Amino acid sequence: MKINSPQSIAAAEEVFRNYAGSWTAAREAAYRDADGVLVIPKHPREAPTARDEAPLVEGRRKIG
Amino acid sequence: MTFSFNLVLGLFLLAPGLAIFAGVYHGGEQGPIRSPPPPPGSILALAIVTVGALIAHFVGAAVFLIQDVYCAQGGSCLRVSYDPNAYATLFNVALLRQPVTGLEAFSLLFTIIALTAASFFITRRIAAAPATATALRGVLYGWLADVVVASGADEAVLAYVLSDVQDDGTLVGYEGVVANMTTNADKEVTSVLLSSCETFYLRVTASGVLRRKAIRTSRIPQLYLDRSRIKNIAFERVRFKP
Numbered sequence: 019m020k021i022n023s024p025q026s027i028a029a030a031e032e033v034f035r036n037y038a039g040s041w042t043a044a045r046e047a048a049y050r051d052a053d054g055v056l057v058i059p060k061h062p063r064e065a066p067t068a069r070d071e072a073p074l075v076e077g078r079r080k081i082g
Numbered sequence: 083m084t085f086s087f088n089l090v091l092g093l094f095l096l097a098p099g100l101a102i103f104a105g106v107y108h109g110g111e112q113g114p115i116r117s118p119p120p121p122p123g124s125i126l127a128l129a130i131v132t133v134g135a136l137i138a139h140f141v142g143a144a145v146f147l148i149q150d151v152y153c154a155q156g157g158s159c160l161r162v163s164y165d166p167n168a169y170a171t172l173f174n175v176a177l178l179r180q181p182v183t184g185l186e187a188f189s190l191l192f193t194i195i196a197l198t199a200a201s202f203f204i205t206r207r208i209a210a211a212p213a214t215a216t217a218l219r220g221v222l223y224g225w226l227a228d229v230v231v232a233s234g235a236d237e238a239v240l241a242y243v244l245s246d247v248q249d250d251g252t253l254v255g256y257e258g259v260v261a262n263m264t265t266n267a268d269k270e271v272t273s274v275l276l277s278s279c280e281t282f283y284l285r286v287t288a289s290g291v292l293r294r295k296a297i298r299t300s301r302i303p304q305l306y307l308d309r310s311r312i313k314n315i316a317f318e319r320v321r322f323k324p
Binding site: 025039056059060 | 317324
């Protein structure tokens with residue numbers, strides 16, 4: 019029996035690839051929806067760069 | 083192996099019941115969940131086949147009875163040179179050992195075939211009706227009736243399969259997308275095919291259950307596990323968001 023459609027399997031494989039072949043990593047980025055379903059973002063959130071973490075100075079980030 | 087006349091006759095008479103059994107399972111199967119029907123020797127199968135055959139023959143005999151009454155009361159009937167009542171022919175052959183003509187034999191077999199075909203199609207139609215299908219789900223699928231199914235392309239059902247136990251008591255587990263799953267007639271999972279699979283270890287300690295990711299250099303694209311390697315299985319529906 020196939021409880022996943024081919025489209026579901028393809029979507030899951032894409033997510034699995036995006037998380038470098040780790041459901042553990044995918045679950046770390048996931049959260050529970052209001053109906054209790056585990057929601058996994060299709061793409062992992064990228065690690066914050068130095069630019070993202072730099073303090074804001076007059077609406078702009080001070081780099082360096 | 084020799085087939086006696088009584089055995090062949092018994093099978094012919096049970097044919098409408100077997101057709102009803104097939105119609106119940108064929109019509110009741112909806113969606114991706116599939117489960118083999120119960121074995122022929124089970125009480126459920128015997129009940130459906132025998133009661134179904136009885137009802138089908140009752141209806142068949144009733145049709146001939148209505149025809150007899152209608153013709154006896156002066157209705158416009160086509161006169162034939164043989165007894166068209168297949169059941170009368172059957173009793174003549176089986177009980178009285180009387181000879182039958184070719185037309186009577188043809189009529190008997192035609193009646194059984196027509197009754198079998200009608201039994202299958204009518205039962206399948208009834209079993210496929212939404213109200214009946216809902217009532218039959220528990221009978222047909224057992225626990226499988228409650229298994230989650232991915233309802234869209236942005237959802238998938240993952241399975242966590244606990245497999246072999248290592249020497250130190252650690253369990254080897256696999257997590258992946260359910261690509262296919264088979265069960266036997268008793269609804270036991272006999273095999274599961276996982277795609278995009280990840281291996282993990284599970285260890286039960288005094289403080290709780292520890293899950294540890296296995297160190298692998300590559301993922302497992304597809305993994306087949308048969309019944310001997312499935313100790314436990316859990317399902318979880320996940321949703322993907324952009």
